[in-house]
Amino acid sequence: MKRRNDKGVVLAKGAAGFDAALLGTSFNAQDPGRRPDLIVQANDVDDVIAAVRRANDEGLAIGICSGGHSWAQNHIRDGGMMLDLSRLNSIAVDAASGTAVIGPGCLSGDLNAALVRHKLFFPVAHAYTVGMGGFLLQGGFGWNSRANGLACQNVIGIDVVLADGTLVHASADENPELLWAARGAGPGFFGVVVRFHLQLRPRPKFIGMKLQVFRIRHLEAVMTWADRVGPDVLPSVEFQMVFNRRAAGIFAHGIEVLAPVLADSWREARDAVAFIADSPIRSKASLTLPLLPMSLGLMMNTGEKTLFLPNTRWTADSMWMNEPIEPLLPALRAIADSQPAAPSHALWLNWNAPASRPDMAFSLEARTYLALYGGLRGAAANPADESWATDHMRALQAHSVGVQLADENLGRRPAPFMAPANLARLDALRAQYDPQGRFNPYMGRVA
Incomplete structure (x- = not known):
């Protein structure tokens, strides 16, 4: 079944078009063989909130896709809900303050093109079609990151839907532990970031x-x-x-x-x-x-x-x-x-x-x-x-x-990806903010 309602477009496993919609979210043409129970194609923040609340009501784990460039196809899991954020792709540039607010489905190339017009710069991903959501969460090894820092270092705030369906803002002054986690947790982040607030830089000449x-x-x-x-x-x-x-x-x-x-x-x-x-x-x-x-x-x-x-x-x-x-x-x-x-x-x-x-x-x-x-x-x-x-x-x-x-390929070869103390702190925050394990964990890890 596929329907459009106040909770976005919802496709149930087995429905016509389900596999095409699922595999179409992935840059990798490999079929991983995994199938969620539901796909929710969110069109706005309200759709995301409704999807998370539905997952809570039905006891569904959530996998998240912004641009689908995960080589391991982290967002495609067996069972649960796959939440597609690719349509949350807005870009708002404030040239006067040197900041921007973007949706997680914003493509790196589109953000770069928007910044060119203002002679501003952000260390976007190296490939045009990489979605900024996953890119920023995993750290963001972008253009000129050796000089300008990782992309996640230039994230100054996020708007995030938590596991209970509430929408909160996080910055250095408000819910700072959420911003700390969003700068590097990658597919292990315990929320749905619906907006990233970015610090921009002058464009190299x-x-x-x-x-x-x-x-x-x-x-x-x-x-x-x-x-x-x-x-x-x-x-x-x-x-x-x-x-x-x-x-x-x-x-x-x-x-x-x-x-x-x-x-x-x-x-x-x-x-x-x-x-x-x-x-x-x-x-x-x-x-x-x-x-x-x-x-x-x-x-x-x-x-x-x-x-x-x-x-x-x-x-x-x-x-x-x-x-x-x-x-x-x-x-x-x-x-x-x-x-x-x-x-x-x-x-x-x-x-x-x-x-x-x-x-x-x-x-x-x-x-x-x-x-x-x-x-x-x-x-x-x-x-x-x-x-x-x-x-x-x-x-x-x-x-x-x-x-x-x-x-990464953690599902096939678990390996360290974070300092032990940072991983322990992340685990503690996950237990605090997502005690039911609503958001999927890493596909593999070592202690």
């Missing part, structure tokens, strides 16, 4: 990209060099290596050395990425492009259309590491040699976590970040390709300090 491409046979040389120069790379540069079998879209198996840079001038940006043009391995490169000015919107769309193709069955996994590169080189070589066809790829990100962050639930990061994205297309699939990401992360687990919730 120059945005661009530096690119080099190497054949995969140079992996050890490239990664050794990257590890050596990484600690000195300026925060304005997102220095990263991407391995795939269609490097830059035109080469065979290779490594893309990418350096997006957001700076106050072309000269500042040029100086910030000079370490690539002057590197001792530059003669090995198959392609070197000059620093190219590019809009953020273009970079978002290009990355999504080349690396994250639609109609792809994805399995992703990730880890944070502090170790030097030498003991990791054999594992990186094994990852590359066993890599499935594009769009599967591996990301090595130079992060260099700061010495301190504001007090918030997010609390686990490290020197470097490794993420594997196994993307399969077509009906047939090699079992080794299907498990490529998680198998290699499991093999590297001894070198890891934990995972990032943006690219």
Whole structure:
């Protein structure tokens, strides 16, 4: 049954269109095999309140979807209610105060486009179609986050529907423990955020990209060099290596050395990425492009259309590491040699976590970040390709300090994602605000 009433659009399991509506919420084309009892497509805050109250009345657990970019499809669970927030996608920018209020279903690319008109900036997600709700809750590793902080650090308030159906505001001065939890709890948050209040920044005057491409046979040389120069790379540069079998879209198996840079001038940006043009391995490169000015919107769309193709069955996994590169080189070589066809790829990100962050639930990061994205297309699939990401992360687990919730696979490989003290505090808050366990917990975790 599908109906529109004062509680949003409600679809019951088994109704015509139920599976299409459910799987249509997920960027990942993989069918996880899980089915909730109900889907509620909320159109406004009142719909959300009504849905949560219905879940209470009927004893239903709630899974939440804002943009559907969870690789693990966290919002799709067996039984209970799946609450679709994608239609709560409003954007209100107050240029005078440098703030914005957005709905959880607002897309990253749409927020960026709205801010361009005001010459303002927010560290949105790297892909255009990522919903801001889930992105902000898991921490938000956005554009220029090394310089501007995680996206969640720039959340100054939330409006949240609690487990009992009440709507409250949280900020540094009002219900601060809820804001603390919303900054990093990810899919373990115990409420429905219906509005995020954001602190904006002046827009960088120059945005661009530096690119080099190497054949995969140079992996050890490239990664050794990257590890050596990484600690000195300026925060304005997102220095990263991407391995795939269609490097830059035109080469065979290779490594893309990418350096997006957001700076106050072309000269500042040029100086910030000079370490690539002057590197001792530059003669090995198959392609070197000059620093190219590019809009953020273009970079978002290009990355999504080349690396994250639609109609792809994805399995992703990730880890944070502090170790030097030498003991990791054999594992990186094994990852590359066993890599499935594009769009599967591996990301090595130079992060260099700061010495301190504001007090918030997010609390686990490290020197470097490794993420594997196994993307399969077509009906047939090699079992080794299907498990490529998680198998290699499991093999590297001894070198890891934990995972990032943006690219987690906790249901298949539980791993730390938060400092123990922060996780204990989050558990206590969950017990206080959601004593009946109305909102689904993490799909997997370790103590």
